[in-house]
Amino acid sequence: MAVALKDVLKTNGGLWFGWSGDTLKGPTTGELKAMRHQGIDYATIDLNENDYKGFYAGYSNNILWPLFHFRLGLLEYDRKQAEAYRRVNRDFAKALMPLLGPDDTIWIHDYQLIPLAAELRALGARQRIGFFLHIPFPPWAVFSALPDAEVLLRDLLAYDLVGVQTRRDLAGMANSLQDGLGLELDAGGGVTSLRDGVKRRTQLSAHAIGIDTRGFATTARKAAFGTDAQRMKDSMGDRQLIVGAERLDYTKGLPHRLRGFGALLANFPEHLNRVTYLQVAARSRNEVATYRDLRRELDQLAGRINGDYAEFDWTPVRYVARAVARDTLAGFYRAADVGLVTPLRDGMNLVAKEYVAAQDPEKPGVLVLSSFAGAAESMDGALLVNPLDAEAMAEQLDRALKMPLGERKERWATMMQGLEEQTASRWAENFLAELAEQDVAEPPPAVEFTAAGTVRN
Template sequence: MAETKANNSGATDGSGYGDYDFIVVSNRLPVDRVTGEGGGNSWRRSPGGLVTALAPVMAKTEGAWIGWHGAADEVLKPFDHDNMRLVPVELSADDVELYYEGFSNATLWPLYHDVIAPPEFHRTWWEVYKAVNRRFAEATAESAAEGATVWVQDYQLQLVPKLLRELRPDLKIGFFNHIPFPPLEIFAQLPWRRQVIEGLLGADLVGFQRPSDSSNFLRCVRRFSGHTIKSQHVNIRTDDGDRICRAGAFPISIDVDQINQLAKSPEVIERARQIREELGNPKTVLLGVDRLDYTKGIQHRIKAYGELLEDGRVTVEDAALIQVASPSRERVESYRLLREEIEGAVGRINGTYDTLSNTAIRYLHHSYPKEEMVALYLAADVMLVTALRDGMNLVAKEYVASRTGVNGALVLSEFAGAADHLKQAILVNPHDIDGLKDAIMRAVEIAPGESTRRMRVMRRQILQNDVEQWSQSFLRALDGETLGKTAGSGNE
């Protein structure tokens, strides 16, 4: 790229336009900082599915990614990495506390997850959320070429579409909400509900994980704005003329090729064998993999498993549960209390049922590389996904993709978006502890033929709908194709 691009966020020709035809805007940049042995810093690509989905698009276009680089009170100039222009947005320590930990994750996150935990409404948080969203919009406006396509990601940046449209009406703007969108009756609690709706309506296309999320959004638009809605189209009247914002479901998926390759790797297969051996080679290995979050239903899963041990329906000699709970938002008090609650429950169960040779629950409060995660998937006979509310849950899809031997069983919450697609899973209401116990036992005792039949159907669905298909379907719809031709309905 030209040298001038290395010294600013993109605008180089005095026209007011930047250089980049395709821009992704997200809270975080798609890289993590790595400190070398000599103390020097470098960057490596983050492991998330969003990065995997959009990297090819970046490579084919003059692409830029705008987001925070992860360190508070540090100013970085734009830089290049992996065929992408990365444009850091500065956040102060106060911004992180009020915009991210506060409004995004203590107001919006619980509200959008059906108020599993009570949301907090603070005007100071809202003011900082507005200011940070404006900062992201301004950085995008400076970087985008004339007529560029901009794809804004997730609930932290819901005001960016409208702010960006005011700055750059020439742009084509998409927004994707990775978490659930709540029903009208819950969203109505938000004091700034109208401003958030108007912020999202700045986009040409607003995407959601499930058709129900899209329907919830359109109901809120109808209630809290004066715009006319016909089908999935919102007609927005402005002084410059009418325009249309469309809403639809575009269920996200995983990098199937990566999971398949790892699942067939001799090193990963050997590691899976070692995991079972380290557990004492039990007849059945059960697995839960979650970010430590109150929406994931980890407490319900552990309670159900503890009762199965108490009832004698499983024993530590025959079965073992591995629970991976990766650290999350550890500075937030509710998450610290959640960790204490879960670790206390695990300790009580293990103290009651462990033997010298066997452990009831192997609890791991760590994050692991993808190779280790796939080894865990291969080692597990039963995968437990018991989310109380989840936009999608890609762990469920990764487990299915890893089962190249077409065996294993998936117990899946009906409140996870993945339940729309993995209909051959053993679906469960995680609030029903007795029902959850029965579902776990059904998975443990499933006949090999039934297990193979169910897994084959689920694998076919995932192989046909990977993460690249997700990004392409959204971008085609943003380019003007009919929503019904591109948006996944979950009924394949």
């Protein structure tokens, strides 16, 4: 996303606005900070510590994140956090409003900022405003578990265009709007609502995000000859390599992935001492207890598999619980015989696309992909799995490790063609083009009250 948006801003001009990433002690939000870096203008504000905890660590990550990923058992609602979420979005709107020109286009991203357009509209903003959700959108049967769910749904109606990653997410959003607010999609895929005297049509659409395909492929080719990739190859000997890499998160299906690999070794003993699984899981959100529990579970699973199957010269699981440089990962992807990507629910999953882009066309690896990843909608060259079924995952891993070169090339070529057509830059261009086509809602007629109390338009 960052790559695509930076390209748009460099080409068309504009302003990148948002939280600075810094927190302050005290009760107030920080002053607006402006800077220019590599040809792009930035305007950021700091959050005070309480608002950070309530808005980001609290409501966004303890409530909205599990809700949108269908994990209601992990949702921890706190009304004060909900108030902080609303307050920070209001503060953002107040800081952004003076910076806007009458003909500007505003593009807001992700679940942390859903109410931002409504807050801008309340301050008088009439510009075109688009919103893109990078995570899944659940149907009303799930979404309705959120207290005041209707309020958050109405916030979406302040946008002119709302985009999601997949057709499945589009169906979830449409279902929530229909069952939650009684709004039916029209023939063009939008809904019409009335708010504060303004009649607005909100277009809903799916725009699958891509990557910088050629750029990442070039990075992988270079990284394959780098020191890290060479060290990896030397340590592997003639063994095959399975690789997985993402941040530590309960939506990524990491424990299920380890169980699937364990089942591979148990059910297909011909792979013993013949394959190694490298899992990079960079720590994230350490302040959230659920994430600390997940790390302990992964530590135990990796240790158990290694304890059961390791030899004095072979460790089945290599588990790295810290961030690894993107260039280094690109080299590992290129060296890997199998890319294993098994989220329990994902908006898209760009790791799957990066793995495919990194492959050597003459001897590509195989992508084993969860059917719950948004990428599964378009990457039909992958071997799809249900991550909840460890035995089925083991069977697909066995198939991938034994797949003939001809079939590997055919599957890779199909996916690579799609990645070259749907890049990150094209995703941004297509969304902004659709946003430009939307009619801007007209404000209601001005009302004048005479001394006698009568109304004149």
